[in-house]
Amino acid sequence: MRLSTAFIPTLKENPSDAVITSHILLVRSGMVRMLSAGIYSYLPLGYKVMKKIAEIIREEMDAIGGQEFHLPALNPKEIWEATNRVEAFGDTLFHIKNRDYVLAPTHEEIMTFHAKGVLKSYKDLPQIWYQIQTKFRNEARPRSGVIRGRQFLMKDAYSFDSTNEGLDASYELHDKAYRKIFDRCGLKYFVVGASSGAMGGSKSEEFMVKSDAGEDYVAYCSNCGYAANAEVSTSTIGSVERNEISKEIFEISTPNVKSIDELCKFLNIDESETAKSRIYIHNNNPILVLMNGNDEVNETKLQTILGGEVRPAHPDELEEITGAEAGSIGPINFNHRIIADLRLKTGNNLYSGANKNDFHLGGIDLQRDVPQLEYFDLRLVASGEPCPKCSKSIEVFKAIELGHIFKLGTKYSVSLGALFLDENGKDNPIIMGSYGIGLDRVLACYIEQNNDENGIIWKKPLNPFDVHLIGLNMKKDEVVNACEKLFTELNTNNIEVLYDDRNNVQAGFKFSDADLLGMPLQIIVGERGLKENQVEVKIRATGERINVKLDELIKKVKNLLERN
């Protein structure tokens, strides 16, 4: 492809609304443009990469017996009501105004609809159906460019089995296929145990990429390989020590002391001697959650333990409920339900808020002073604490979810009546699994992991082109002639070439564009080299430059691309 006529609008400056690296580079390299918040157009160069990602996914899905569908994004609302997911998705579901349609955010319902009455016998099972299709979700707050959009491209797959063993096998197939897909895309990722959330089902795992732009937290142990979403990771850190003598409760004036850190400094005590209070509203009733020191509440665990509706209390509610502001709340004289983290079970001589602004209490013995207290594992795991599997230290970091695989069970087949006859002639709901990959995220994560200060660094097989051919001074006939010849030669050798044939652009500009676009190899053709019958090959990833004789170029390029 000739750059002079291609639509690859590169930008010299960072777009003002982009913050994370992948977003900045996607826009600067002319791969995407924003149409509206969370809605992006893929330009030719970006779409070329998306097609390559899709092709890898297709190959691996087909390899496990997957069959590709193309389902409508426009769905009758009725079918979503049958599974109660109009309510479950709430505002995230896009509704069509002038007809009872919704824009599909995922396709369990529609796939199950097609399975119903067609997969009638255990002999018809198992099946793996998939599609690569645009999904619509009315995200409250789209962010990070293409990583969290209102419209995005997703590969979604569904398995249909007659037995739980069959589901296990289908799930395993997807697990292996996903590893192959992400390996082939050149991504560094983790597979973590996850919460099934509103999807329902018994087991689920996420494929995660470590990134500061991520919205999930992953607990990872480099010693034994343990990895889990922090939402579900168990905390195994030890309980606080119990002193031999429990002091009596005493009140201390602590003016302007709001945080645990300030309290520790003020009283010259250790974090472990303090109990932090967080107030939540559970089904319209206040509940105090007591944590040790600076431990954070794991709200997923809290939600699971309490059930119903749980949310943090607003600041104005705090004063109404406790009589004090956020920094001075505590369990003593608190007249609603209190639960505490397991770590505090043995605690005595603890410091906590007095439910009176600018006062704290010391000498609290939870067993003595709050006898009705219930203890649960409520703690959000943190870096440095012992791994639940091998007791070595774990690391907690932010991550982006690339893919998620679920054992769904029979939730959708039951509510939509997708039944099959077993060997005994008895009706049974089909046992399902569902498996997703965000293609936009694969693209963005690749760039997050492969860039430098000059731009993107592409490697096979996702690279849009293999080589970037740069003609330095296109006013010189010998340069033009040499470039044209190489362009033809490379193309006939099935090497994908982006050819910078612009004759009105300075050399420096071309170099910068080439580094920004980031093809694995740059072939630089200039007068200087041509005198020696040679061109320069630059390896984008390392910056290494090699002078190559013209008649050895194709061989050398093939060779370097193999190695890449």
Place this chain on the structure above:
RNA sequence: CGGGGUGUGGCGCAGUCCGGUAGCGCGCUUCGUUCGGGACGAAGAAGUCGUAGGUUCAAAUCCUAUCACCCCGACCA
């Protein structure tokens, strides 16, 4: 949905406090000189100052409303 911020030519921004009819850099067009790391000179094109209403002799600037986008939080199959 709560908090904060920003909307001025294609892109990045100044001007807004203190009202006087719009400017800078990049890009774009034409001509010339340059030509291996984002060139130089000359001439030019391009902006309802997000939108609507109001105040005023006069509004990018002040007031009111509204929309869009970004960041933090809430939410997140």
